[in-house]
Amino acid sequence: xxxxxxxxxxxxxxxxxxxxxxxxxxxxxxxxxxxxxxxxxxxxxxxxxxxxxxxxxxxxxxxxxxxxxxxxxxxxxxxxxxxxxxxxxxxxxxxxxxxxxxxxxxxxxxxxxxxxxxxxxxxxxxxxxxxxxxxxxxxxxxxxxxxxxxxxxxxxxxxxxxxxxxxxxxxxxxxxxxxxxxxxxxxxxxxxxxxxxxxxxxxxxxxxxxxxxxxxxxxxxxxxxxxxxxxxxxxxxxxxxxxxxxxxxxxxxxxxxxxxxxxxxxxxxxxxxxxxxxxxxxxxxxxxxxxxxxxxxxxxxxxxxxxxxxxxxxxxxxxxxxxxxxxxxx
Amino acid sequence: xxxxxxxxxxxxxxxxxxxxxxxxxxxxxxxxxxxxxxxxxxxxxxxxxxxxxxxxxxxxxxxxxxxxxxxxxxxxxxxxxxxxxxxxxxxxxxxxxxxxxxxxxxxxxxxxxxxxxxxxxxxxxxxxxxxxxxxxxxx
Numbered sequence: 276x277x278x279x280x281x282x283x284x285x286x287x288x289x290x291x292x293x294x295x296x297x298x299x300x301x302x303x304x305x306x307x308x309x310x311x312x313x314x315x316x317x318x319x320x321x322x323x324x325x326x327x328x329x330x331x332x333x334x335x336x337x338x339x340x341x342x343x344x345x346x347x348x349x350x351x352x353x354x355x356x357x358x359x360x361x362x363x364x365x366x367x368x369x370x371x372x373x374x375x376x377x378x379x380x381x382x383x384x385x386x387x388x389x390x391x392x393x394x395x396x397x398x399x400x401x402x403x404x405x406x407x408x409x410x411x412x413x414x415x416x417x418x419x420x421x422x423x424x425x426x427x428x429x430x431x432x433x434x435x436x437x438x439x440x441x442x443x444x445x446x447x448x449x450x451x452x453x454x455x456x457x458x459x460x461x462x463x464x465x466x467x468x469x470x471x472x473x474x475x476x477x478x479x480x481x482x483x484x485x486x487x488x489x490x491x492x493x494x495x496x497x498x499x500x501x502x503x504x505x506x507x508x509x510x511x512x513x514x515x516x517x518x519x520x521x522x523x524x525x526x527x528x529x530x531x532x533x534x535x536x537x538x539x540x541x542x543x544x545x546x547x548x549x550x551x552x553x554x555x556x557x558x559x560x561x562x563x564x565x566x567x568x569x570x571x572x573x574x575x576x577x578x579x580x581x582x583x584x585x586x587x588x589x590x591x592x593x594x595x596x597x598x599x600x601x602x603x604x605x
Numbered sequence: 606x607x608x609x610x611x612x613x614x615x616x617x618x619x620x621x622x623x624x625x626x627x628x629x630x631x632x633x634x635x636x637x638x639x640x641x642x643x644x645x646x647x648x649x650x651x652x653x654x655x656x657x658x659x660x661x662x663x664x665x666x667x668x669x670x671x672x673x674x675x676x677x678x679x680x681x682x683x684x685x686x687x688x689x690x691x692x693x694x695x696x697x698x699x700x701x702x703x704x705x706x707x708x709x710x711x712x713x714x715x716x717x718x719x720x721x722x723x724x725x726x727x728x729x730x731x732x733x734x735x736x737x738x739x740x741x742x743x744x
Contacts, residue, residue: 285624392618432726
């Protein structure tokens with residue numbers, strides 16, 4: 276059986292990638308993986324619905340972390356998808372027999388070790404399979420404290436579920452890492468990319484403009500649709516806090532990346548930016564708290580107050596990204 | 606967020622699991638810390654779960670009254686809606702909506718039923734009937 280060093284992280288994709296790289300001899304922290312792949316974002320896309328709710332994202336779409344990191348660091352990842360579920364399980368078993376841990380994409384709903392209340396139809400969860408014991412796969416799921424197990428039938432179902440973001444049995448792993456990548460050279464590019472995307476995307480529902488767009492939307496909610504409005508507010512908080520974000524919609528994770536970069540590049544300006552995004556994260560948390568109190572009925576439902584808080588956050592983030600661009604990192 | 610501000614609210618939904626959050630220690634350095642949950646998160650999670658439970662309860666009544674096929678109950682009990690079920694089975698949404706009618710559902714061919722059985726991972730017998738009331742639908 277393969278020895279796999281399980282480490283819990285906040286987010287599944289950055290966690291799985293960090294774990295696979297570590298296993299292959301490249302030790303990068305989760306924030307570094309997240310930051311280097313420029314995974315932070317804000318996107319509100321009412322045209323795409325998930326469970327009746329508009330798509331709301333605090334990070335780039337699934338797969339971006341792997342692809343973004345390969346691009347920045349020149350690490351190639353091998354991807355395999357399968358038309359037939361049977362081929363997919365044969366391929367997985369072959370890797371595991373060779374003692375070769377691999378990353379998998381799977382649906383949260385069908386993973387037996389997930390707590391009942393956390394099981395929703397989200398098909399782009401990431402985990403690492405590192406062995407097989409009888410009828411169980413041995414799994415290092417980055418969002419769990421301990422290694423877990425999943426029976427063959429459940430994992431098969433989770434890997435081959437159809438629908439939005441269908442995993443199609445995706446198996447991935449980094450190809451042999453020949454030379455140590457130049458992390459310090461990649462940091463400035465990654466930061467610039469995130470800041471530009473958040474400030475300059477010419478679409479009203481992406482980045483800082485997106486946050487303000489949602490603030491306006493909040494104010495315009497009709498009190499007659501209270502049930503739907505409450506679901507929408509709850510959905511916003513869930514996307515921000517629940518889905519393995521490490522708190523405040525990945526903002527703390529991003530701040531931690533900036534701090535680590537400040538040390539690596541000995542750059543005081545980056546440390547200040549880390550403070551700025553920590554503060555912005557705290558305001559995101561405050562938004563969640565206000566929202567939860569209103570949903571619980573402990574304070575009056577006040578769309579204007581939520582909108583104001585979103586604008587606070589937008590202002591703080593805007594200042595943060597401008598600070599980052601003004602550093603003129605090379 | 607400072608380490609002391611990391612909530613430890615013993616969330617029921619996490620079933621004893623703890624999640625990892627990023628917070629700063631007294632020196633202002635980032636580190637990770639395990640959290641047993643946050644009440645604010647529980648509120649919104651309960652809200653989302655309860656919404657599906659409510660749909661399942663209402664669907665059960667409609668099925669009992671003969672207004673809807675058992676498919677509608679199973680759909681919500683598996684935390685799906687017409688869109689997700691259509692994507693999962695490969696049917697069009699209008700087809701799924703049609704199959705929610707008892708008369709249409711009754712006449713479905715075994716091949717079509719099979720697609721729903723695969724989507725829910727249940728047997729034909731289970732698909733055609735409602736499970737006993739009190740047992741929470743786990744899968």
